[in-house]
Amino acid sequence: MRRISVDSSNLVSVGYDAERRILEIEFHSGSVYQYSGVPESVYRDLMSADSHGLYFDREIKKAGYPYDRID
Secondary structure: OOEEEOOOOOEEEEEEEOOOOEEEEEEOOOOEEEEEOOOHHHHHHHHHOOOHHHHHHHHHHOOOOOEEEOO
8 A cells, every 4th residue: 555654753654545444554663554444534634634643543543443553
């Protein structure tokens, strides 16, 4: 999945597969996670958020989307 670099103290890059509704996030730790069932609107809002890390924590992590570590 192609990821786009973001300016964040926590996230390195973000990718999204609209067909499968999978959000892929690379963290500064080097870990990459895929979150399932994420609506495209959440991806768009993440990418336009003033703070990508805060939005991720509040709207994705704490929202409880299922995830898998892929790296």
